[in-house]
Amino acid sequence: MFRTVSVRWGLLATGVAGGLSRRGCRMRLRSLGVAAVITLAVLAAGPIPFDLDNPNYSQIAADQFSSVTAGNEMKWQVVEPTQGVLDFSGGDRLVQFAQANGQLVRGYTLLWHNQLPNWLTTGVANGTISNDQLRSLLQQHITDEVTHFKGQIWQWDVANEFFANAFDPNPNPLADGINGNDFWVSHLGEGVVADAFRWARAADPHVLLF
Numbered sequence: 040m041f042r043t044v045s046v047r048w049g050l051l052a053t054g055v056a057g058g059l060s061r062r063g064c065r066m067r068l069r070s071l072g073v074a075a076v077i078t079l080a081v082l083a084a085g086p087i088p089f090d091l092d093n094p095n096y097s098q099i100a101a102d103q104f105s106s107v108t109a110g111n112e113m114k115w116q117v118v119e120p121t122q123g124v125l126d127f128s129g130g131d132r133l134v135q136f137a138q139a140n141g142q143l144v145r146g147y148t149l150l151w152h153n154q155l156p157n158w159l160t161t162g163v164a165n166g167t168i169s170n171d172q173l174r175s176l177l178q179q180h181i182t183d184e185v186t187h188f189k190g191q192i193w194q195w196d197v198a199n200e201f202f203a204n205a206f207d208p209n210p211n212p213l214a215d216g217i218n219g220n221d222f223w224v225s226h227l228g229e230g231v232v233a234d235a236f237r238w239a240r241a242a243d244p245h246v247l248l249f
Contacts, residue, residue: 091132091133091136097136100136100140101136101139101140101142104142105141105142105143106137106142106143106144106145106193107133107136107137107142107143107144107145108144108145108147109129109130109133109144109145109146109147110147111129111154112129112130112132112133113129113130113146113147113148113184113188114147114148114151114154115151115154115155115156115159115180116154116155116156116157117129117154118130118180118184119156119180120156120157121156121158122156122158122159125183125187127184127187127188130146130187130188134188134191134192138191143193143194144188144191144192144193145192145193145194145195145196146184146185146188146192146194146195146196146246147195147196147199148195148196148197148198148199149180149181149184149185149195149196149197149198149235149239150177150181150197150198150199150223150231150232150235151198151199151200152200152221152222152223153200155222159173159176160222163226170226170227173226173227174227174231174234177223177227177231177234177235178234178238181235181238181239181242182238182241182242185238185239185242185243185246186242186243188243189242189243189246190243190245192243192246193246193247194246194247194248194249195239195243195246195247195248195249196249197235197236197239197248197249198232198235198236200221201217201218201221201223201224201232202216202217202218203216203217203218203219204218207220213229215229217229217232236248
């Protein structure tokens, strides 16, 4: 079993600002043990992050972490901003960086109510995309993305933020705790979560799914 330790941008940025890469480290995070997976979530404000262009950032990311997690570059809004036109360049770049530095990659995320393409949400809102069409589009998206990264991803975050929380603007907890007002649940029902896992598994039988 792996033990995962996650470190996000704020901590890494502090290290960069403090000159961590210039001074060096007496103990690398990777040295915590072979059973630990030290994870860096690559985050950025832009739709396709290029944090790795920062030499201090990329050096620390390469030296200190054994796993990287996509921030925005694998989300549907970035992958397919125009319907039918796929752009995996951001995710490909992260995978290439990880491979060059002996790191694992966590894909994030396949099914989420946020950061969806405008053409999708607009079509659903104005009725030009029916629920049946929405289901087919989602299946195609998951199949396309998981297939593209097949054999290169350690694990996928398949379904994100489906349970109702107090901080949700309009929580509607169902009997099993799922938020009934979630975009996907409200249009396709609770079964969409299980469907997403089935479609991801069909596209890559060996990747870990969460």
